[in-house]
Amino acid sequence: MRRINMKKYFFGLLCAIIVTCIVCIYCVGGQVGAYAWNIAVFIFSPVAIFLIxxxxxxxxxxxxxxxxxxxxxxxxxxSIVFTLPITVLLGVSPITYPTNATTNDSISVKMPIENAVIFGGNEYKIHAMWPSECYAYDILKEPYNVESLNVHDYGIFGEDIISPVKGRVIGIENNEQDIIPNTEEFTSSLGNYIFIEIEETNTYLILAHLMQDSIGVLVGEYIDEGEVIGKVGNSGTTSEPHLHIQHQRNNPLEMKFPVCSEGLPITFKK
Incomplete structure (x- = not known):
């Protein structure tokens, strides 16, 4: 009888954990939801596989x-329910992180590349699986997706990047080498980047995958919207040259686990 009761308690505990995670992710949202999502992906899923x-x-x-x-x-x-988040790591997730931020969290920015094409939003699975990137965009320019190993065959490589916002530069990386497209010889996920603090909203903008030695601003420098700040490269975890732009609530310099950052909406001025 005691063994049956223990099974009931353990089964009830598992159900309670699932319900708590769902509530945190889909109802509470924000930073709590971001942490709950990543705990489910990186902790609960491996444990569930072991239990199975x-x-x-x-x-x-x-x-x-x-x-x-x-x-x-x-x-x-x-336990099978607990294993579903592991599909996020495998890149085959049938679910995406809920985009439940309010319109008050959104910012409107200047397009950093002229005549560009943007991919992003909740339909873009690569970003939509993570709380930090669920509103992020990848910016490309014709020709793209040409499957060439030469970075110069991509229209956006070497294009000037203009600052989308007015703000203060709080972090840069300028020394990572541009990699050959469609390879995985990267050193870091962001590659060369610029972190901008938007003091008006107390939020942060991340621009990533810039060209090596192309960044023309310094940490602590205030920049204006429309100012040239670097060039598009192919550094970091990128299959081809493009610019990654991401708006978030958390200071990227203070996040020990960047994937737990709370992504925020971003729109582009016409």
Whole structure:
């Protein structure tokens, strides 16, 4: 009887954890939702896979001994729910992080590249799976997606980047080498970047994958909207030359786990 009660308590605990995560992600949102999402992806999913393997072994043993296996099947079923977030890491997630920020969190910025094409929003799976990037955009220019190994075959490589906003530069990286397109020889995820503090909203803008040695601003410098600040490159985790632009509530210099940052909406001025 005690063993059955323990199974009931453990099963109830798993259900409570699932409900709590869902509430935090889809109802509470914000920083709480971002942390809950990443805990589900990086902690709960691996633990659930381990539990499934253990329960399968117990199930087989129980069947061989002629014991009831209803609770084992229930544990396996609920553990499978916990494994769904692991698909985010595999890049095949059927779910995306909910974009539930308010319009008050949105900023309107100047397009940093002239005559460019943008990809982003909740339909763009590469970004939409993460709280920090769920509103981010990748900016390209014709020709793109040409599957060439030469960066100069891509229209946006070497294009001037103008500052989308007025703000203060709080961080830069300018020394990472541009990689060959469609390879994975990167050193960091962002590559060369510029972090801009938008003092008016107390939020932050990230521009990433810039060309090596192209950044023309310094940390602490105040920049104006429309000012040339660098060139588009192919540094970091990028399949081809493009500019990544991301708006978030958290100071990127203070986030130990960048994927837990709270992404915020961004629109482009016409």
């Amino acid at each position: 393997l253990v329960q399968i072994i117990i199930l087989i043993v129980s069947l061989c001994k002629g014991k009831k296996v209803a609770w084992n099947i229930a544990f396996i079923a609920i």
